[in-house]
Amino acid sequence: MFLTGRNQMILDHSLVDTMRMFQKMGYGGMELSIVRGLTSVLALDYLDDYVIREVNEVSEELNFPVTALACHQNYVTDELTFQAQKRLLASARKYHTDIVIMSTFIPYEIRENTPEVYDKLVVRTGELCKAAEYHGVKLAIEVEPNQLFHNLNIFFDVAEKVNSPALKLNFDVGHMYLSEVDLEQAIDRAKDFIVYSHIDNMCMGEHCHKLPWEGEIDLKAVYRKLKETCYDGPVSLDIYLQDYEKVAPKCLEYVNREVFGQL
Secondary structure, eight states: OEEEEEGGGOOSSOHHHHHHHHHHHTOOOEEEEOBOSSSSOBOGGGGSHHHHHHHHHHHHHHTOOEEEEEEEEETTTOHHHHHHHHHHHHHTGGGTOOEEEEEOBOOHHHHHHOTTHHHHHHHHHHHHHHHHHHHTOEEEEEOOTTBSSOSHHHHHHHHHHHOOTTEEEEEEHHHHHHHHSOHHHHHHHHTTTEEEEEEOEEETTEEEEEOTTSSSOOHHHHHHHHHHHTOOSEEEEOOOSSOHHHHHHHHHHHIIIIIGGGO
16 A cells, blocks of 8 residues: 545645655655635646646656546535536546545535435436446545435445446545444445545544544554455545645655554
């Protein structure tokens, strides 16, 4: 396994400057998000060919891959995001990746008081899966509290209804801990779907992305289980509350020494 950076929280640098910064720190690649910070703003120009060419040139120069594309926004009831997700799926191969990470955050009052939204979740996820199949890529859903996909049971129900080989999972350790509690059991249940991972730490009952050395989760045990069971690829550092650029070097050193280095 190797740790990758996420550009979403790096707002003061261009994509290529962010890549150069992460590579210099020692990260093994970058998860490229079109979401800007903790907002609903989408950088759709990241899906334009001229940006893709520039990023690929730097990626080749540095031997620094784009390991996944991502858009953590609600594609179920937001039409702009839904169309952006289609473009992400069409752009993934251009960025030399086959992983597109998506989530389904939706306001509580809609999620809980509008049950038909789950029917639309199946329909729209199915449409995106068809696009993913066409482009030869995988749609990696992130199970997370406050999402339509807020536990594995819902994911498996949608997966059965959609019935697409393109529908997969991004195993975000912190989110999965809040949703499922028993992470090793969750890995066993989801092993046929896991194609990517996010690393963070959390405390039960508190949806707060903590630094890897904080929180309750035994990250070494989780990633040993993942490696032995089904996954040994890139893992993205997923933190929001801290200064990402400032803490990234320390996170990399810690994860390599105390987590991946112990597997």
